[in-house]
Amino acid sequence: MNKTHSEEYINNQNQLDFTFQNLKYSIKSRNGTQEIIKGVDGIFPNSQVSAIMGSSGAGKTTLLNIITKRITKLSSNELEGQVLVNGQAYTSESFSRFANYVMQDDILTESMTVRECLTFAANMKVKGGKDKRNDLVNDIIKQLKLEKCQNTQIGGQFIKGISGGERKRTSIGFELVCDPQSIFLDEPTSGLDSFNAYILIDMLRKFAHEKKRTVVFTIHQPSSEIWNMFDRIMLMVNGKFIYQGPGGNQIQSYFSQQGFECPIFSNPADYYMSLMSQDKQINALNAPIYFKNYDEILKESVQNQINLSNKQEFILTQKFIPVYMQFYYIVMRTILIQLRSPIMFKAKLGQVVSLAVFLGLIYYQLPNGESDPYNAIDARNKNGFLFFLATGAFMESMNAATLSIPIERQVFLREENSKLYKIFPYFFGKLFVDLVADLIIPIIFCCIVYWMVGLRDNLEAFLFFNLVMIILQFTGIAAGYFEGCLFKDPNLAFGVAQLITLPLFPFSGFYKNSGDLASWISWVQYISPFNYAYQAFVRNEYEQTYFIPNPIDSENIQFSKWEATGYLCLMFLGYLILAFFFLKRSLKTLQ
Numbered sequence: 183m184n185k186t187h188s189e190e191y192i193n194n195q196n197q198l199d200f201t202f203q204n205l206k207y208s209i210k211s212r213n214g215t216q217e218i219i220k221g222v223d224g225i226f227p228n229s230q231v232s233a234i235m236g237s238s239g240a241g242k243t244t245l246l247n248i249i250t251k252r253i254t255k256l257s258s259n260e261l262e263g264q265v266l267v268n269g270q271a272y273t274s275e276s277f278s279r280f281a282n283y284v285m286q287d288d289i290l291t292e293s294m295t296v297r298e299c300l301t302f303a304a305n306m307k308v309k310g311g312k313d314k315r316n317d318l319v320n321d322i323i324k325q326l327k328l329e330k331c332q333n334t335q336i337g338g339q340f341i342k343g344i345s346g347g348e349r350k351r352t353s354i355g356f357e358l359v360c361d362p363q364s365i366f367l368d369e370p371t372s373g374l375d376s377f378n379a380y381i382l383i384d385m386l387r388k389f390a391h392e393k394k395r396t397v398v399f400t401i402h403q404p405s406s407e408i409w410n411m412f413d414r415i416m417l418m419v420n421g422k423f424i425y426q427g428p429g430g431n432q433i434q435s436y437f438s439q440q441g442f443e444c445p446i447f448s449n450p451a452d453y454y455m456s457l458m459s460q461d462k463q464i465n466a467l468n469a470p471i472y473f474k475n476y477d478e479i480l481k482e483s484v485q486n487q488i489n490l491s492n493k494q495e496f497i498l499t500q501k502f503i504p505v506y507m508q509f510y511y512i513v514m515r516t517i518l519i520q521l522r523s524p525i526m527f528k529a530k531l532g533q534v535v536s537l538a539v540f541l542g543l544i545y546y547q548l549p550n551g552e553s554d555p556y557n558a559i560d561a562r563n564k565n566g567f568l569f570f571l572a573t574g575a576f577m578e579s580m581n582a583a584t585l586s587i588p589i590e591r592q593v594f595l596r597e598e599n600s601k602l603y604k605i606f607p608y609f610f611g612k613l614f615v616d617l618v619a620d621l622i623i624p625i626i627f628c629c630i631v632y633w634m635v636g637l638r639d640n641l642e643a644f645l646f647f648n649l650v651m652i653i654l655q656f657t658g659i660a661a662g663y664f665e666g667c668l669f670k671d672p673n674l675a676f677g678v679a680q681l682i683t684l685p686l687f688p689f690s691g692f693y694k695n696s697g698d699l700a701s702w703i704s705w706v707q708y709i710s711p712f713n714y715a716y717q718a719f720v721r722n723e724y725e726q727t728y729f730i731p732n733p734i735d736s737e738n739i740q741f742s743k744w745e746a747t748g749y750l751c752l753m754f755l756g757y758l759i760l761a762f763f764f765l766k767r768s769l770k771t772l773q
């Protein structure tokens with residue numbers, strides 16, 4: 183086979199027909215079972231644009247969600263029937279390898295530009311060189327008329343970004359850029375003006391016709407120009423079809439034969455929508471007629487089309503890139519997001535430097551006991567400073583990290599649902615950037631504060647102090663991840679983080695001597711990161727000291743400095759394992 187022939191063979195082999203038979207879906211609640219899809223059959227043929235229309239609440243989105251595997255069988259619902267592609271059953275995992283789904287909500291990373299968003303999607307799903315991916319991105323930008331805003335950030339609550347229509351088109355481009363074999367879209371024209379809606383549907387039509395792709399979408403109020411572009415129309419009322427077949431004259435003659443003549447010069451879409459509207463009483467009376475006619479006239483021909491549909495085996499064209507590449511692209515994107523958030527980075531740096539100078543001035547050159555070894559106040563002041571560090575450093579990094587996961591949650595869920603990447607590279611890619619970004623901050627802090635306060639004048643002690651600060655900040659980040667993965671609402675996650683952490687303060691050994699804790703509660707000190715950090719700091723500072731008694735004894739420090747640091751590392755790992763577990767558990771199917 184020469185190249186052209188083999189390409190043609192692959193194309194023919196990859197023409198996908200989606201069929202569904204006797205599809206029923208209902209939701210169980212305390213008030214009983216609500217039937218939403220009522221035993222429908224249908225086909226979305228390849229190389230065609232299929233438009234699903236119907237009154238509000240008819241079940242259009244639900245039908246799409248079932249076909250795209252966003253709805254699965256649960257204890258709270260009943261799902262029956264058969265959904266096949268080229269005669270074969272598929273899972274949500276395999277669906278993402280031959281089809282993409284553009285949901286109604288445009289969930290995109292706010293601080294990325296349009297081009298960066300599309301490139302990210304292409305990097306994640308398109309195999310081949312950078313040039314090929316660049317070409318695909320350029321092509322999509324051109325087709326979706328996004329040239330003007332390609333370098334503008336998406337924007338959101340805090341950043342002024344692209345318009346609603348551009349956002350919608352970017353969302354569609356995000357799924358189209360990997361050139362899927364089929365694409366499903368829930369109301370792709372919502373938020374677009376009539377010109378841009380026309381351009382978009384025209385592009386989807388060319389995509390279906392020229393590339394032999396299956397295109398399916400729900401749509402509300404198409405103009406007559408758009409209406410004329412549909413190859414196949416499916417009209418839904420109350421979870422059942424009242425029409426399914428070609429557009430143009432055929433749909434018009436079908437309804438006019440039943441006495442529902444579309445007036446000349448009116449938009450057929452508006453007319454048929456008016457026939458389906460649930461607000462009109464007459465429609466409720468007509469509905470049984472629609473259903474009866476559908477069963478008598480169209481049901482059999484739909485069944486025949488299903489029987490004759492393409493049953494050829496197909497190639498899964500979209501491949502997952504290796505996990506290490508997923509990790510790489512997640513890391514690059516997270517770096518980009520962090521660099522675009524000056525408040526997060528520069529403010530943090532400014533805050534750390536000013537806090538270090540402030541503390542340095544408050545605790546300036548604390549005595550080391552050489553001139554007055556029995557001065558308990560001097561030792562107490564130093565311990566107070568060490569305790570402040572143990573708690574402050576942990577809380578500061580935990581608070582920032584707690585917010586970061588819930589803020590990104592929707593984007594993560596959308597991309598995970600599209601199987602753009604796996605949870606493992608997402609979690610560790612993001613963590614890696616947060617850890618590296620936080621590496622420099624404690625070092626700057628230590629360099630200022632250590633010498634200003636006048637802690638032990640010894641290089642090894644200084645380096646160990648830095649090490650504990652870094653591990654402490656890392657543990658704070660891991661704790662923040664844990665709390666952020668536990669709750670989807672950032673405010674709730676933040677509130678609960680304080681609630682869980684503050685009670686651990688008294689168990690650090692500073693506020694109350696650990697030897698004095700009542701036996702029923704003393705175990706809490708072993709789950710307090712402040713306890714381990716404080717013990718490591720105190721050991722490090724008073725290994726060589728003039729103070730009598732040595733604060734290591736008076737503060738009841740049980741562990742060696744390396745043991746305390748080791749336990750802190752274990753806490754870091756423990757928080758991470760919990761965070762990963764809860765993030766995995768929080769995965770849900772977006773509908």
Ligand SMILES: Nc1ncnc2c1ncn2[C@@H]1O[C@H](COP(=O)(O)OP(=O)(O)OP(=O)(O)O)[C@@H](O)[C@H]1O
Nearest residue numbers: 209216218236237238239240241242243244245400
């Ligand atoms: N999880 C759910 N729990 C309860 N009711 C649901 C659920 N999902 C869908 N429904 C109900 O099922 C019906 C169909 O919903 P669906 O979103 O599919 O309608 P639609 O035709 O897409 O409507 P619209 O055009 O307004 O988006 C609606 O009455 C909706 O309230």
